[in-house]
Amino acid sequence: MNQPLTATPHRPAALDPRSLGRPVHLLPQVAQRLREALQRLLVQPWNRRYHSRHELHALTLRPLDTAPQETGESPRWLRATGPSGLLACHIDRPLVLALMAKRLGLGADTALATADTPPTATEDRLLHLLAGQFAGLCVQWLAQASRPDAEGPQDLTPENDPPPLQGGALPAFGPDGWELVASLRDGDQEASISLALSGAYLLPLLRQLSARQRPSRTAAQQQPLDRRLALTLQARLLERELDLGAVLDLRPGTLIPIRLADATVMVEGSPLMSAAVAEHQGKLCLTSFQDLE
Incomplete structure (x- = not known):
């Protein structure tokens, strides 16, 4: 009875440690x-x-x-x-x-x-x-x-x-x-x-x-990660619901009374923190940051 032929397993070539990570x-x-x-x-x-x-x-x-030489002197x-x-x-x-x-x-x-x-x-x-x-x-x-x-x-x-x-x-x-x-x-x-x-x-x-x-690192790249990573913060100050009739009645100069509460600070659309809105030298500023649960 003929025995089935089995393929010789392929042995991967060994990596030369002298070339790993070297130019x-x-x-x-x-x-x-x-x-x-x-x-x-x-x-x-x-x-x-x-x-x-x-x-x-x-x-x-x-x-x-x-490797040893098999032939020759x-x-x-x-x-x-x-x-x-x-x-x-x-x-x-x-x-x-x-x-x-x-x-x-x-x-x-x-x-x-x-x-x-x-x-x-x-x-x-x-x-x-x-x-x-x-x-x-x-x-x-x-x-x-x-x-x-x-x-x-x-x-x-x-x-x-x-x-x-x-x-x-x-x-x-x-x-x-x-x-x-x-x-x-x-x-x-x-x-x-x-x-x-x-x-x-x-x-x-x-x-x-x-x-x-190796490319030379600039002064900005040599700073710690928390100083190099730039994030864009967006503050959502308020939300006000109006019915359709009130929106249709809006005219130039119309005033909508609002009350500023805590603002929501978002990063790429995801809420991250809440902050209080305060006035400083005629500008609205965010303060008292707190992490959102």
């Missing part, structure tokens, strides 16, 4: 400004020093994907403890080898190493130098962009003595890690640099972006 939609604008700064302050000096023509054509700032990361916590940098090996080859005056097709060749001391020193410069400038830029007056150009300088970097696997950043990925292109060759950051580096920037998006 993550503004991060592409931040990444574009950072890309321009790195192209000017980092990549162009690399091109002059290593005789290359690299261009930083894309930069992405996103939450760090901590685990990349080598250089980790350090920066001013706001842990950070780690990974640079594609072909980029390091290409810069080293051009620095040595070798041709672009010269193969300094293969995937199985262990890195030399020269390659390792260049890798640490490039990673230290990239990480240092990114951390400086994020710190300056978190300031309220960070709209103008920022004065960044590569650190002469970056924190010591140690090689290994990607460290555990916890649930609040972020990743900055820069894509470089030199002709047909492409390579990437990744910088994993603790959430403490991004938190001041996200707060600053949120404050810029």
Whole structure:
């Protein structure tokens, strides 16, 4: 007997806590400004020093994907403890080898190493130098962009003595890690640099972006609610019943004798309070307010 097929229950996608209540939609604008700064302050000096023509054509700032990689070799990361916590940098090996080859005056097709060749001391020193410069400038830029007056150009300088970097696997950043990925292109060759950051580096920037998006409160909006909420009061002074004949006999100048009793104070047509009617300097005024039952 065939068993009935049961549909697999759909599991809703979990919300990323790094994006809840945060202006993550503004991060592409931040990444574009950072890309321009790195192209000017980092990549162009690399091109002059290593005789290359690299261009930083894309930069992405996103939450760090901590899912384990099922295929491929685990990349080598250089980790350090920066001013706001842990950070780690990974640079594609072909980029390091290409810069080293051009620095040595070798041709672009010269193969300094293969995937199985262990890195030399020269390659390792260049890798640490490039990673230290990239990480240092990114951390400086994020710190300056978190300031309220960070709209103008920022004065960044590569650190002469970056924190010591140690090689290994990607460290555990916890649930609040972020990743900055820069894509470089030199002709047909492409390579990437990744910088994993603790959430403490991004938190001041996200707060600053949120404050810029929040509309400024006027002096009236800063007052308590009972001072900002405006209500229209209407006072019903009296009611007088007249028969139809008396209404038809009304003429200009006709006087209708009345006696003012307590007035009913209404808000949007709903009776709210009663008040006594008094005369003050030739004007009728309401006084002695009492709540209606």
